[in-house]
Amino acid sequence: MSATSPKQILVLEFLQESNTFNPIPDGLENFKAVRYAQGQEFYDQCRKIPCAPHGIFDAIEDAGNLVIPTISLRASSGGRVEESVFRLLCDQIAQYAKMSGGFDAICASLHGATCTTERDDACGDLLEFLRTLAGDRPISASCDLHANVTEKMLKNADIICGYQTYPHTDFYETGYRAASLCMKLLAGEPMHMAATTLPMMVPPAGYTSLEGAFKEVIDTGNNLIQNKTLLDYTTFQVQPWLDIPTIGSTVIAIASDPKTAADCADLLAAELFRRRDSYWPDLMSIDEAIDLAQDPSCPKPVLLIDAADSANGGAVGDSLVVAKRLLERNSPIRAGMYAKDPEAVKQAFRVGVGNRAEFEVGAKFTPNLPGSIKAIGQVRSLHDGHFFNEGPAGKGAHYYVGPAAVISFGNIDIMVCDAPKSTGDPQLLRHFGIEPTLYDLIVVKANTSFRASYGKFAGRICFADTPGAGASNLKSFRWKNLPAGFYPYDLPEDYQPSPAKIKGRCE
Incomplete structure (x- = not known):
């Protein structure tokens, strides 16, 4: 130089x-x-x-x-x-x-x-x-x-x-x-x-x-x-x-x-x-996304985007509102997802692979979150929690989610861990034995990062109106410190930058 x-x-x-x-x-x-x-x-x-x-x-x-x-x-x-x-x-x-x-x-x-x-x-x-x-x-x-x-x-x-x-x-x-x-x-x-x-x-x-x-x-x-x-x-x-x-x-x-x-x-x-x-995204209800996944004519997998609980956006990642609704509907579809629940991980390690027990999973950290499930589950696998990004974004980057387990509740497979990482990358599921292309419905907790990898094989992408610290429905939050005159709330119509x-x- x-x-x-x-x-x-x-x-x-x-x-x-x-x-x-x-x-x-x-x-x-x-x-x-x-x-x-x-x-x-x-x-x-x-x-x-x-x-x-x-x-x-x-x-x-x-x-x-x-x-x-x-x-x-x-x-x-x-x-x-x-x-x-x-x-x-x-x-x-x-x-x-x-x-x-x-x-x-x-x-x-x-x-x-x-x-x-x-x-x-x-x-x-x-x-x-x-x-x-x-x-x-x-x-x-x-x-x-x-x-x-x-x-x-x-x-x-x-x-x-x-x-x-x-x-x-x-x-x-x-x-x-x-x-x-x-x-x-x-x-x-x-x-x-x-x-x-x-x-x-x-x-x-x-x-x-x-x-x-x-x-x-x-x-x-x-x-x-x-x-x-x-x-x-x-x-x-x-x-x-x-x-x-x-x-x-x-x-x-x-x-x-x-x-x-x-x-x-x-x-x-x-x-x-x-x-x-x-x-602004077009949001649909959880039930509408499940209906699509149950429709034989709809290409699979259906991605239900639960951006509200995206750890990539700073949310906790402990919501299981979709699993809760699938169980309530007794839905026949095969679904895969992940959630933060260290307590459930410890229980899964005690129960052991192949064994069954009653688990209470999800919604243990985010205040007022309705998405927890209590049901008999079978421990499918146990893991040390290390994986590498598939990419293209951050390809090869190492992540550690803490000890992890996959627990099956009927047709629903849930990877539980200490803290979900790189939530828009398929390896957060694939590495732990949940292959997205083999499921009818995959819950992805990300906003847009998932498109770079999941977009290659997703049958349908559905942005769901779900609760959480990263909700797309910004008007659902109780703001205390937001400045006055701010879009999308009270910005004057004649505002110019x-x-x-x-x-x-x-x-």
Whole structure:
């Protein structure tokens, strides 16, 4: 990149999507179950999979600079993160910064919608802390498409890039984009980041970058990149299960001059906002989905999408409302699903494979959830809980759900575990002996991530109106902290997006 000596770049990861309606906080053990690594271990682990840190490493090294891997704390989506985890993160980053003997920039891999038990804007607070370490040195952040990009994040980061695909398949590419721009900024190239935030949230189950209204917005952004008008853009669709006052959907555009950046951010924000009524899923009742699965003429398997209990969206994952309804109807169809229930797992291990017992399964964590079943079940299999993603998203990534068991209740097979992970990937069932293509009905607890893999063989996809912390029916929640004048609630009919402003150090 230059004839001078290589620059030293601190790299870190803090990735957890918080759902404030999930009452169970995530502690350090939740991060250890996915990734808690430091230094060379962080570097080596991420080199094996197409994740954002891998892309960051490559961009830094492609620019002729040196990676200083610090700490990776990555957990599955869940409730608020325990404050002690955040403090541990900051302490260890500070130690690595001191040990580096001097660094030239910081590249962070974040989710962007993380809350702790004491703070609503953990990513903004983290970037603010990084700014105290970096001074006027560049800071970049790669984020999830569903990040809640706040004013504090925009003030303290020079570059923010987010996923441009949903289902997410561009983890590596997003990390590379953010770090590559950071390296160019470090080399003195002109760069300006403009942003505007919309008072808007929509359910993730209602849109995709593969087709429809949101794809049209993405296509507009991609055209601006292809014709070299922009260096980068992201149309963040904030995940909606954050009952906090700083929530919003932010559009970012990055260009070599400030006017182009601001004009393009305004254009993309207008395109995103005017399609707001098109981002909602058509929901059907559980009974309607079961009726389809029972119809011999309907292609199988029928996927019943229980997005409300999606662990990917931060819900607990303990609902069995569909199994409960199947048993109430005495339905003859063969159904497969999964649920969080450590107590049932322990009982299954005591009962043993092939033996029968009365089990009470489901709805033990989410308040007021009706989806529990009590019936005689047979233990089909027992497992250690380790599996690898099928992909394409995160192909080969390792997940651990804790000890697991498959219990059969007649024609219903339920994989119970400590904590469902990667809930849109078929291996969460396949690895444990529930082959989706052999069932009439499969319950998938995801919003859109499932489409990348399940979409290849699904006979019919049904988004169900189910209860839970990740419900698509956003008006079913009791909001306490949502700001006034917010879509889809009380936004004035004549609202127009605010003009984009230049952020970061160029503000």
